[in-house]
Amino acid sequence: xxxxxxxxxxxxxxxxxxxxxxxxxxxxxxxxxxxxxxxxxxxxxxxxxxxxxxxxxxxxxxxxxxxxxxxxxxxxxxxxxxxxxxxxxx
Numbered sequence: 001x002x003x004x005x006x007x008x009x010x011x012x013x014x015x016x017x018x019x020x021x022x023x024x025x026x027x028x029x030x031x032x033x034x035x036x037x038x039x040x041x042x043x044x045x046x047x048x049x050x051x052x053x054x055x056x057x058x059x060x061x062x063x064x065x066x067x068x069x070x071x072x073x074x075x076x077x078x079x080x081x082x083x084x085x086x087x088x089x090x
Contacts, residue, residue: 052078
């Protein structure tokens with residue numbers, strides 16, 4: 001007997017699959033792969049406040065907001081975390 005999979009078929013990091021299988025947040029590694037760069041590059045961008053979508057730091061854990069990642073993937077434009085924008089440059 002054949003069982004149907006509940007996860008949609010297609011690329012692992014497509015917006016449709018992410019929407020269907022991720023919770024409210026995802027790992028930095030998975031979000032980085034979805035955006036087309038490595039885990040190390042993702043963490044580097046987070047440290048510089050330039051990760052293209054919203055990031056949450058919960059204790060020692062860093063998570064990427066799924067809704068923000070989907071907006072970035074669908075629009076093609078960044079939705080910066082904004083940590084550098086809040087700094088006083090004077």
